[in-house]
Amino acid sequence: MTLLSIKNMDVSIGQYSVLHGVTFDVPEGGVFVLLGRNGAGKTTTLRSIIGLWDRPPGSVTFRGEDVSSLHTSDIARKGIAFVPENMGIFGGLTVAENMVLATASGKFDQARLTRVYELFPALEQFWDKQAWSLSGGQKQMLAVARAIIEPRDLILIDEPTKGLAPSIIHAMGEAFREISQTTTILLVEQNFAFAKSLGRDMAVIDDGRVVHTGTMAEFAADTALQDRLLSLSVEGA
């Protein structure tokens, strides 16, 4: 069943056109990976879904309802969480305050909090520390933890592995696998190995257009296709 459907999304910043008619469907359950090289339009796509772009032309349908004209806060309340590229944590606030802000009522659901502690023990340890003092990996954990402290149907995560050590990336992967049992994840990633290990379905964006959609299993097996679509990113890197 389709959870999120994006049709003909066009976005321009000033005179530059960033997305041209981006169209793809995210099915319910598992991890959907959006691949593409730097500047291809992945981040813009995520931001447009959550409404951080002024009225993107085209439609974003979530659970059969068009949300593209809604305000960001209303889209979030529909059950979509957003973990931006810069993680968006509030450095001057404590870990606890960051977490409590992410709850709708201001109170924690004890079961969910326990689950967060299990996934990310470091957060419990640093619960009363100011968030700026956390390490990069811990900040990313906090950002993801904020997204799952309330029941959500979809989490948008933008390049969570960027700049993290391999061991932390591995832990992050485990956490995502666990989360995706109950919540759909739309993951933007440049780290292909990481994406491959998690993804069920996927799409590739290049130059503001969706150039490929399919299952991750097929894509992972087709090295020729990978070379064609992703080699650019190796060259570009």
Place this chain on the structure above:
Amino acid sequence: MNTFANMIDRAGGVFVLPVAIAIVAFFLIGAPSSWLTLTVAGLSMGLMIFLMASGLSLVFGLMDVLNFGHSAFVSFGAFVAASVLAWLGGWLGADSIILNSLALIAALAAAIVFGAAGGWFFERVIVKPVYKDHLRQILITMGALIVAEQLILATWGGTPVNVPRPHFLEGAIILGGSSLEVYRLFAFVVGALVYAGLYYLLNKTRIGLLIRAGVENREMVEALGFKIDRLFIGVFMLGSALAALGGAMWAGYETLITPALGAEMMVIVFIVVIIGGLGSIQGTLLGAIVVALMQNYVGYLSPKLALASNMILMMAILLWRPYGLAPAVK
């Protein structure tokens, strides 16, 4: 050098600055009784300036809007309070502390209500259309300041207005040879209470949490499902109301006010928020106290230098910390 910096940090970082200024002034002034009078005057003036500046700083921190028209609320607060006090002259002159206090409370409340209502109008009509456009924002709020000042001039005229104050706030307490004006102590208490209230609001309530989060990252607050717009208007009204309260307190302090009051205070308020760092009330309080202490000490030691001393202080602090002493985390 590093150990020296560490030592300062352990002692409270930049927050020891007013203490350091007070100690230096103690030796420069030489007479302990004069020093005490000046210090109390500085602290009470600092807290009144804090009232005026806190809103500007919070609005900037949260909304990235620098309201050049902010000082209009200071003026309006002063004149509204003066008018209410004059209108309640009967209560004020009555031989009853209760009636006296009621008149005072009515005057301050009127200023606050006027400030909040004016803030609502300002945010919706003047500022909202030019969010995110700094250049036009500066120009438009400046234009609004001119209009507001002219309206004050048209309403209250250009001649100085006398501000009556209740009997129990007149006079001075003599303490070990220094004379401490009662009104200054009153202003100190009001300012300190407001600071405590703001501190509580920002650090102990959910709204405060949202404001602090919004100061850091507006988009993320929205992505967590909150409407930042409502927060904006609330903070703007709060800031304008506090400015009006500050103006009302200042009017009672000066006892004679002119429409130029807003423009005069604006310069000091700007210096305070630049020194203190925009976006945090701790920084604003620090800046206000530093500036007011300097003003009083230098005013005593070398009167002609008082205003210039604040300018020099600001330059020095900017050289040391380009974003001010204690800005909000951004």
Place this chain on the structure above:
Amino acid sequence: MNRTLSVKIIALTIWGLLLFSPFLFQDVRQVEVAARICVFIVLVASYDLLIGYTGIVSFAHTMFFGLGAYGVAIAMKQGDNTWGYWIVGALAGVLVAAVLAVLIGLLSLRVKAIFFAMITLAAASVALVLASQLSSFTGGEDGMTYSSPDIFKPATKLLTDDEGKVARIAGVRMNGKIAAYYFVFFTSAVMFWVMLRIVGSPLGTVLKAIRENEARAEGIGYRVVAYRTAVFVIAATTAALAGAVYAAWLKYTGPDTTLSFAIMIDILLMVVIGGMGTMWGAAIGATLMVLAQYYLRDLMEVASDATSAIPLLPELLSPDRWLLWLGIIFILLVYFFPAGIAGTIIRGRAK
């Protein structure tokens, strides 16, 4: 392109009228207006270098204008009315303006642009207070009157006829007043021309790049703070020079003619009316505003008297409420007409 040309034609027409204004308008007051327009075109154009071409808002422009004027006033008051003292005063004013501009620029331009606006406002206010407090030096609130150089005196005969009287050309007496006017006109025209050259030079291109995208310009390798400070210094010294010229014309310098906040508002309005980021627009904006100041106020007086029977209206139309209306017009202009006259003509219906 021909749209830009039409703006230039309007501006050049203004300059042309200014060139011949002593002959076209033979009334003392009208020549006064013409001289004021000349000086304000320079003032506004130099301000436009900041706000229009660099995208930074300064409220200290009158301070720099005042520095030039006070330099000349103090020099000619303490010394005498010879050109030497004018030059010394003007140079001193320009030098102080340049030093202050460097200081303010380096201190505040490296952080947010909004700091710059606040700091310049604070600096300008302090300057105003100092000028009124140091009265033994500056004349305080009353300002200073002094004599202008001899050649500007009305009794000076530039040309004489056969009988030794002041000669007339096209009916205009060739006396010192004419010399004074053309001194103002030509110095202003030269400064305007220099600024035109500046915005047309590679520096102008860099400024535009910085204004469009600061981060990118920095990325390409332009030292944004250095450029902005440089422009601020150019604008400040030009304003100071304009002040020095105006001081020689007026033979009076005081807070109201140079430093006051009302003049800063005038400059802002002129820049916005003319069109930010168009040097030529400065000429249009300054001319319209100065004309309005001289003649609309009279009109308000008449209107106020004429409506004296109606309540409230005369109060609002009184010339004392001039600033109220300026403020309202200013807000409306910034909302609905941010490109100004020149900007709107240049863009035309393309937008």
